[in-house]
Amino acid sequence: MQKIDLENKSLRELNAELQAQNSSTTQKVWEVINPKGGHAIAAGLNAPIDVTVKGSTGYYLAGMNQLATVRVEGSVGPGVAENMMSGCVIVGGDASQYAGATGNGGLLVVKGNASSRCGISMKGIDIVVFGNIGHMSAFMGQSGNLVVCGNAGDALGDSLYEAKIFVRGSVKSLGADCVEKEMRTEHLKLLEELLKKSGSDAKPEEFRRYGSARKLYNFNIDNAY
Amino acid sequence: MCGIVGLFLKDQGLHANLGYFLTSMLITMTERGPDSAGIAIYDSNTSAEAKITIQSEHPESDFEIIGSQLAAIIDTPVGVVVRDTHAVLGLDMDKLDQARQAIGKLCPNIRVMSVGEKIEIYKEVGLPKNVTDRFSVSTMSGTHGIGHTRMATESAVTTMGAHPFSTGMDQCLVHNGSLSNHNSLRRKLRRAGVVIETENDTEVGAAYLSYKMQQGSTLQEALQSSLSDLDGFFTFLVGTKEGFGVVRDPIACKPAIMAETDQYVAFGSEYRALVDLPNIETAKVWEPEPATVYFWKH
Numbered sequence: 001m002q003k004i005d006l007e008n009k010s011l012r013e014l015n016a017e018l019q020a021q022n023s024s025t026t027q028k029v030w031e032v033i034n035p036k037g038g039h040a041i042a043a044g045l046n047a048p049i050d051v052t053v054k055g056s057t058g059y060y061l062a063g064m065n066q067l068a069t070v071r072v073e074g075s076v077g078p079g080v081a082e083n084m085m086s087g088c089v090i091v092g093g094d095a096s097q098y099a100g101a102t103g104n105g106g107l108l109v110v111k112g113n114a115s116s117r118c119g120i121s122m123k124g125i126d127i128v129v130f131g132n133i134g135h136m137s138a139f140m141g142q143s144g145n146l147v148v149c150g151n152a153g154d155a156l157g158d159s160l161y162e163a164k165i166f167v168r169g170s171v172k173s174l175g176a177d178c179v180e181k182e183m184r185t186e187h188l189k190l191l192e193e194l195l196k197k198s199g200s201d202a203k204p205e206e207f208r209r210y211g212s213a214r215k216l217y218n219f220n221i222d223n224a225y
Numbered sequence: 226m227c228g229i230v231g232l233f234l235k236d237q238g239l240h241a242n243l244g245y246f247l248t249s250m251l252i253t254m255t256e257r258g259p260d261s262a263g264i265a266i267y268d269s270n271t272s273a274e275a276k277i278t279i280q281s282e283h284p285e286s287d288f289e290i291i292g293s294q295l296a297a298i299i300d301t302p303v304g305v306v307v308r309d310t311h312a313v314l315g316l317d318m319d320k321l322d323q324a325r326q327a328i329g330k331l332c333p334n335i336r337v338m339s340v341g342e343k344i345e346i347y348k349e350v351g352l353p354k355n356v357t358d359r360f361s362v363s364t365m366s367g368t369h370g371i372g373h374t375r376m377a378t379e380s381a382v383t384t385m386g387a388h389p390f391s392t393g394m395d396q397c398l399v400h401n402g403s404l405s406n407h408n409s410l411r412r413k414l415r416r417a418g419v420v421i422e423t424e425n426d427t428e429v430g431a432a433y434l435s436y437k438m439q440q441g442s443t444l445q446e447a448l449q450s451s452l453s454d455l456d457g458f459f460t461f462l463v464g465t466k467e468g469f470g471v472v473r474d475p476i477a478c479k480p481a482i483m484a485e486t487d488q489y490v491a492f493g494s495e496y497r498a499l500v501d502l503p504n505i506e507t508a509k510v511w512e513p514e515p516a517t518v519y520f521w522k523h
Binding site (some may be wrong): 036037038055056057058059075077078094096097115116134135136 | 475476477478480482495496497498499500506510511512515
């Protein structure tokens with residue numbers, strides 16, 4: 001295992017080393033200590049490596065991630081796994097605003113709560129939050145799945161395209177054009193897979209599904225001011 | 226951007242370290258606001274009944290005049306503690322108004338930063354490290370304090386444009402964000418007789434809260450009504466004699482993080498501002514909810 005102490009190494013040195021790994025690397029397992037809320041830790045990775053960050057981090061942890069698995073033993077600041085393409089990011093604590101924003105693929109798991117704008121403009125990423133999420137989550141979500149084991153805040157799924165949202169608890173309010181939809185067999189199956197992959201013991205039957213009413217897709221004079 | 230920090234000490238044993246902690250928190254927030262920096266510190270260890278913090282571009286000559294003449298004019302002893310461009314005057318509570326008038330006559334260019342029983346405000350243009358060094362903030366003690374590092378958007382980079390802003394006795398405000406209705410609100414408040422000195426948006430926020438409290442609102446109520454009367458982005462941290470309060474606008478895009486232990490309640494724009502506080506690893510750490518008022522007091 002490779003161990004990097006951010007007390008002794010700069011963020012640039014850490015990220016340069018991690019970004020230099022490729023698919024044939026023999027250095028598969030990495031540990032980062034003393035993150036002290038630093039920004040952009042383990043951002044821009046592009047190799048099937050496993051990185052564990054021991055402590056809480058700041059903005060943009062594992063941003064633009066491809067292939068790598070990044071684990072945080074703590075909480076993360078705004079924009080965790082922003083624009084993730086593939087791979088997996090697992091946050092042991094809470095995530096601040098816009099977790100998984102614009103993500104194209106991969107899996108983001110938040111074991112605590114995520115705050116506002118979780119999954120904003122998501123484009124294919126799967127996000128599983130064990131706790132609650134804040135307001136305006138999945139705003140303009142285009143594809144992918146947002147699974148919330150707790151409650152959702154105001155304006156969930158506002159102006160949603162085709163992202164799917166599953167919530168086990170309450171939804172404070174739905175955003176424009178977001179509606180509750182029927183939970184069919186294929187959705188239960190999808191949910192079961194996502195919960196299993198993320199290590200949650202929640203039951204798919206306990207969730208409700210929300211999606212786009214598709215009323216904002218075309219210009220409608222009744223929507224004009 | 227801007228960075229804001231705050232520390233409310235529950236443990237009296239830490240009072241002597243308040244300035245040390247605030248300095249480290251503020252310097253960590255340099256990247257969020259390198260233009261200017263400031264702190265408000267509430268110190269209970271002063272012997273005088275009341276304090277006025279003043280600032281001058283010509284501290285040596287101005288503070289000499291104040292030190293030698295103010296006491297005679299208002300007929301009461303005045304303690305003068307100079308820290309770089311600022312000085313804290315200690316005097317009797319019933320002499321405050323007289324003293325303010327006399328200061329204005331003696332040295333018209335002196336600016337009053339704060340007035341109150343406990344509050345002292347220090348703010349200047351420059352990197353947070355330079356500003357905190359100039360005032361030796363790390364040696365200051367107190368019960369609670371708030372600080373700000375500024376990246377200016379709504380008004381010029383000047384001493385008076387730096388935060389905190391104080392518009393009432395022992396009250397002050399630091400702000401991350403920008404208010405969009407500050408011009409109309411400034412006009413309304415001025416018509417109601419409120420003194421607003423700068424074109425800065427945050428000063429209007431501070432004046433609004435002070436005005437509401439003068440009209441009989443509690444701080445809690447004033448912060449609550451700010452949610453409907455102020456338009457724009459804000460995370461506010463408000464200091465009073467007893468403690469501090471936090472409120473974020475309903476959209477809450479300006480970051481905020483809080484930590485609480487048996488010894489303190491801490492606020493930061495980012496978690497990294499809090500990492501050097503004692504036992505932060507085991508603190509309860511959370512993000513304040515939007516449109517929700519929080520307050521801690523002694």
